[in-house]
Amino acid sequence: MTATDLKSCLSWLLHIVHPGFGSYTVVGGDNLNDIAKDFGTTSTQLAAMNGIPDPDSIKPGNNLVVPCV
Template sequence: MGVEDTFYVVVAGDTLSKIAVRFHTTVQQLQAWNHIPDPDHIEVGQRLLVAEAPSGFVPFPGADWFRLEPNSPLIGMMGIRLVEEGCSAYGPDGPQTQWNQEHRNSYALWQEKLGFTGADADGWPGQKTWDKLRVPYPGPF
């Protein structure tokens, strides 16, 4: 199972229930993984986590995803893992679900902890460093 099997981009005519059936999951699980409070509101072009990877950890969503400044429970879970690893540049409120400069600074600390330097420790997640972080799936919100 690759990234293409765990993420899905919403197209015209999709509903959360149709997507849940297609990927053998539930509307509630899709809501939890993707921070969707209203199951009747998804948008064309929205990228959804639709399946759990066999590893039990969130697969790398792709470098471009972070540059879109996502607001996702995956970002919050990543932040929690960075704090657990001693790589926190977060303020007093801790990691939030919206990608921001605090996340990028914290991720740069993680990259440095793994031995990356220079442009390889710029705070933008990559496949190797993400896989080592082992971000768990978010639960219900």
């Protein structure tokens, strides 16, 4: 199992355990700040929820755990 597989499994599990959360797949042109605004949170909180040390490190195809709005 790769780290990506594990993160995907954890994202799925978080959605079950905490039904107030969902997932979002990063697309080209996205940045953490705009994604956070779309989901009613901050980029700092979104980075912490997803274990992202560098907000500029997200790439298209990354799956993020996000709050449901």
